[in-house]
Every structure is written in C-alpha cells, then in structure tokens.
Amino acid sequence: MNQFIxxxxxxxxxxxxxxxxxxMATRPRTMPWWLVPAVIAVGGWIFTNGAAxxxxxxxxxxxxxxxxxxxxxxxxxxxxxxxxxxxxxxLGWYYSLLYSLPMLLIYAALRFLRRISLPRIA
Numbered sequence: 001m002n003q004f005i006x007x008x009x010x011x012x013x014x015x016x017x018x019x020x021x022x023x024m025a026t027r028p029r030t031m032p033w034w035l036v037p038a039v040i041a042v043g044g045w046i047f048t049n050g051a052a053x054x055x056x057x058x059x060x061x062x063x064x065x066x067x068x069x070x071x072x073x074x075x076x077x078x079x080x081x082x083x084x085x086x087x088x089x090x091l092g093w094y095y096s097l098l099y100s101l102p103m104l105l106i107y108a109a110l111r112f113l114r115r116i117s118l119p120r121i122a
Contacts, residue, residue: 017100044096
C-alpha cells in the first residue's frame, strides 16, 4: 500500500504544473498568474514530502521480512534515502518550482506568440 501511495504522490507532483497552467488558461479569474507559482510551490512541497515519507515506509516494508538482518543493499538504500529526505523537507518547494520552470516558460512563449499573431480587426 505504501508503494501505491508513493507512486500516486509522485504522479500528482508531475501533473501539478500542468493542472495549474490549465486552470490559468481556462479560468484566469479563478487562477491568476501570480497564484500559479504559489500553488505549484505549496502543492509540490506537500507532494514531495508525502512521497518521501511513503517511499521510506515502502523500504521498511521491504526490510520487514528479514527481521533484524536485512540485506546490505537495502540498508544502504535506506541510509542514502535518509539524507535525501532531509533535503526534501526544506527544499521540496524549490524542486517543484525548478521542475515546472520549463513548462512555465513554454506557456509564456505560447501566450506571447498567440498575442502577436492574432490579426487585429478594425
């Protein structure tokens, strides 16, 4: 179950910028341009922290059948993940903004091209 929740949260993290941009394109009064980065940052922080938590729980589920002596590869994976989890706690918002930056730039470029290519009716 932890693996399913982890995959769901990672998927939500990946889809979040597209949903925010779609809402801004279709409902500009509901989602103004200044709210998009805030929604992406807060939502991304929540999704990354949730995904990190459930991934670690998934690793614990994998180690449980071995009792006190899990394989060394699994222990190394868990130790590496603990250092990564600390950075996610403080920088999850940054990861989400960095991930969404190319999408935001493409959206801005398309809006700009649409604005200059529309013929003006007198």
